[in-house]
Amino acid sequence: MKRAQQGVALITVLLIVALVTVVSAAMISRQQLTIRAVGVPITQRQALHYALGGERLAQALLQRDALAGNPAQPLDHLQEAWAKPLPAYPVDGGEIQVRIEDVSGRFNLNSLLRDKQVDQNAVQRLQRLLLRLDIRAPYAQRLADWLDADQEVSGEQGAEDGAYLLQQPPYRAGNRLLADASEMRLLLGMSDEDWRKLAPWVSALPAQAPLNINTASALLLSTLADPLTPDSAKVLVAARGAQGYPDVAGFLSQSALAGMGVAAQGLSVGSHFFTVTTLVRLGDAQRVVQSTLQRDAQGKVHVLGRDFSQRWPQVSKPVKKEQ
Structure with a gap:
């Protein structure tokens, strides 16, 4: 009888240990999911602020370009600093890439x-x-x-x-x-x-x-x-x-x-409207923001709007030659 009672007690202890193990694993898994759920928005928000920083860099480049000449009658071409490919800027855990395009060069x-x-x-x-x-x-x-x-x-x-x-x-x-x-x-x-x-x-x-x-x-x-x-x-x-x-x-x-x-x-030889595409990579996450900018007659650059649906890179498709 005593041995049977001891066996029942042992089984009970094992069941309790197993139950505690399962509950602990579930708690740890849920905690990890919570941490990730909280971490993703934080990373995305951080990426957004980095992207806005890329936008401000583009504004500074365009304003500096305008003030170097006549802002009211600008002369813009593809050999200027704003039009050349910009290097990737390293940040903690990732990098920022910025590209400026003159949309006045489109129809x-x-x-x-x-x-x-x-x-x-x-x-x-x-x-x-x-x-x-x-x-x-x-x-x-x-x-x-x-x-x-x-x-x-x-x-x-x-x-x-x-x-x-x-x-x-x-x-x-x-x-x-x-x-x-x-x-x-x-x-x-x-x-x-x-x-x-x-x-x-x-x-x-x-x-x-x-x-x-x-x-x-x-x-x-x-x-x-x-x-x-x-x-x-x-x-x-x-x-x-x-x-x-x-x-x-x-x-x-x-x-x-x-x-x-x-x-x-x-037709003109200068521009007042530009798009700035900023790509932010942070770890496995990335965010693309495309901003439309207007440069006024005084050389000041204003943000007209932002598009969060674009992808990087945006490559123009080849065009068929006219027959």
Whole structure:
């Protein structure tokens, strides 16, 4: 009897030890999950502040560049300090990378509307850009209708409320300037494939913001006239040299543009709008923040908005040559 009681007592002790072990393991596991759950937001918040630091660095570089010249009439080109690749900056547990891009070197979609009227010169430039990208849909006319305030369809291929109300779900034309270039995806018939081709080459800036001929690619410069091709426009890029074109007149006097009737309207040699993409890596975590900056006539740089949905790097897809 005594031995049986001892056996029962031993089994009871073993059961208690096993129960305590299971409870302790569960507590430790839950504690680890809690620590990780608390740690991730802290790391993300730290990464956000590092990213904002990268944004401030870009603001300082752009402001210094403006004050070195005439802020009211800037001269910006790709050989300036802000445009060159910046080294990665080491921080505790990771690094920060910053890239500055002149969005005035892209086609400004809002330029299709000037003084509340459709600018046919800008429409033609967008049409050429679409053709250079092998996009055949009439998005230029449809964008003009999207931007203007009336309900009159531009030609046979435009689109106003009547066309959009037939969509599922139905919606109306914007009848205002684009706040973001991605609103182009709302245009009638816009496919994901066409948008992916177009996105790297366009921006949505104030309607009067011109194209900077000193930072625009050969593809964008080729949209200034029908006879120009991306290959022939490379001559215009090479002629910029290390200091860029000093003025639009010098650009228009290039022999490659002789007899093409390229208008000075919508062109400039300086920029007021930039995007800053900042990548922060901390351990296994990373965060990308893309900021839109405006540099005013006094050289001060203001943050217009931030986008937390971008990825790094953003590489433009190769463009098919014009046949």
